[in-house]
Amino acid sequence: MKFKHLLPFVLIVILNACSKDDDANGNEPGQQEDPASFTEIGTLDIGDTGAAEISAYDPSMQRLFVVNNGEINKIDVIDIADPSKMTIIHSIPTNSGAVNSVSVKNGLLAAAIESPDKQQPGRVTVYNTNDYSEIKTVSTGPLPDMVTFSPDGNYILTANEGEPNSDYSLDPVGSVSIVSVKDNYQVVNVDFSRFESEQAALQQKGFRIFGPGASFAQDIEPEYITISPDSKTAWVTLQENNAIAKIDLATKTATNIFPLGFKDYNVEANAIDPSNEDGTVAFKPCPVKGIYMPDAIAVLQTGSIPFLFTVNEGDAREYDAIEELKRIKNMSLDPAVFPNEQELKQDAQLGRLNVTTTLGDSNKDGLYEALYSLGARSFxxxxxxTGEMVYDSKNELEVKANAAGYYDDDRSDDKGVEPEGITLGRVGNKDIAFIGMERADAIAVYDVTNPSAPTFLQIFKTGDAPEGVLFISAADSPTKKSLLIVSSEEDGVLKVYTPNTI
Known part of the structure; x- marks a missing residue:
């Protein structure tokens, strides 16, 4: 009789044990989410142009820290405990110099801040995410454009572009600053001068060095950084140079430069719309090459291979001393290569397409035997x-954007949808990539569980010119569901998206 009274209790214990076993087997928050179903659940307008560029998240405080260079330079602090009702609760002034990027780790907020004189050293300021007090400010290379913590929290890295002034009378060395958090924020600046002897061989593979009077080290402009899960290796995009550099964090040295080569738009799968004045969106093969020139980069470790994901935006050098772009209709083409030159120069054909004048005239006779446009309109x-390409999305981003009604034909003559931002995240049991397209004002979502064969899942609209793309895992999310935060630089709007539960 006693045991009968114990039965309900025993059943509860067994059920609880089963529930714990299920959790141990992977039924964690987010496992039942559908990664093809992200929809908007919240929005917040924090300013106009220059606001809402980059966001970082502190899971312990359930707060977003958002770059805002609108009327004044500051970092807005946003309560995201309820993503559908986000509110600004504080602003951290960054004083002189625009703040370009933020990153959060272990209760620390790191901000990359440029000098008012961009050619002078910038700085990283570290704050406490709880009370916003300043912990440390250290000097970096000129124009720190991106900042990130290593996964273990031991390092803060900045990509220092080192852009020249307008007449190129001062062109700082591009570098990566490595800040040792546990060593009283000691800074080591890593540049790329050690590869100068390899310049010719690198250029043969598509590396670009072309600034007026610039040395090898001065001409390199680091853009964006990603770090391996074990915090031992960093990779940085050298956007204007069309390359990725690899850095050993233990020795604090650059070990490799991987030139990225060129993309052939004369292949059907890579077809582009080269004109914004042909009255339609028509993707067609063109006798033009794309220069990958990636902006953002992210790493996915699969087995022993670190797979690097890049979004191939492209970026021109436009200064008083050099303006590299010219429309094809204003160039002289080599008739031996382009016998139909006059036809190609029509506005409805290739005439409107912007290409660089720094490549394509190998014998310097003023006749271009090859045409190179900036970016690759892909990820x-x-x-x-090894630096070898594993996959390219070809023209799928533009085809999908056009099918959804998001393609901006006014940008066909330049860089198309301009893929600029990327973040990776685990949704359910799949690795997912979120691709931000600046000119389509949209995010494309891909299943990248197999990095060599990504699969398109969905595309959705964002604010104007999405710059920051931030993934919050279900485990760290205030809703216990995966969240995607998109910050848009042209309208200062933050948007939050979450997937449906299966």
Whole structure:
């Protein structure tokens, strides 16, 4: 009789034990989410142009820290405990100099801040995410454009572009600053001068060095950084140079430069719309090459291989001393290569397409035997050990954007949808990539569980010119569901998206 009274209790214990076993087997928050179903659940307008560029998240405080260079330079602090009702609760002034990027780790907020004179050293300021007090400010290379913590929290890295002034009378050395958090924020600046002897061989593979009077080290402009899960290796995009550099964090040295080569738009799968004045969106093969020139980069470690994901935006050098772009209709083409030159120069054909004048005239006779446009209108996957390409999305981003009604034909003559931002996240049991397209004002979502064969899942609208793309895992999310935060630089709007539960 006693045991009968114990039965309900025993059943409860067994059920609880089963529930714990299920959790141990992977039924964690987010496992039942559908990664093809992200929809908007919240929005917040924090300013106009220059606001809402980059966001970082502190899971312990359930707060977003958002770059805002609108009327004044500051970092807005946003309560995101309820993503559908986000509110600004504080602003951290950054004083002189624009703040370009923020990153959060272990209760620390790191901000990359440029000098009012961009050619002078910038700085990283570290704050406490709880009370916003300043912990430390250290000097970096000129124009720190991106900042990130290593996964273990031991390092803060900045990509220092080192852009020249307008007449190129001062062109700082591009570098990566490595800040040792546990060593009283000691800074080591890593530049790329050690590869100068390899310049010719690198250029043969598509590396670009072309600033007026600039040395090898001065001409390199680091853009964006990603770090391996074990915090031992960093990769940085050298956007204007069309390359990825690899850095050993233990020795604090650059070990490799991987030139990225060129993309052939004369292949059907890579077809582009080269004109904004042909009255339609028509993707067609063109006798033009794309220069990958990636902006953001992210790493996915699969087995022993670090797979690097890049978004291939492209970026021109436009200064008083050099303006590299010219429309094809204003160039002289080599008739031996382009016998139909006059036809190609029509506005409805290739005439409107902007290409660089720094490549394509190998014998310097004023006749271009090859044409190179900036960016690749795609995202790519590279082997982080060898630098070899594993995958390219070809023209799928533009085809999908056009089918959804998001393609901006006014940008056809330039860089198309301009893929600029990327973040990776685990949704359910799949690795997912979120691709931000600046000119389509949209995010494309891909299943990248197999990095060599990404699969398109969905595309959705964002604010104007999405710059920051931030993934919050279900485990760290205030809703216990995966969240995607998109910050848009042209309208200062933050948007939050979450997937449906299966």
């Amino acid at each position: 790519s996957v590279w082997n982080g050990t």
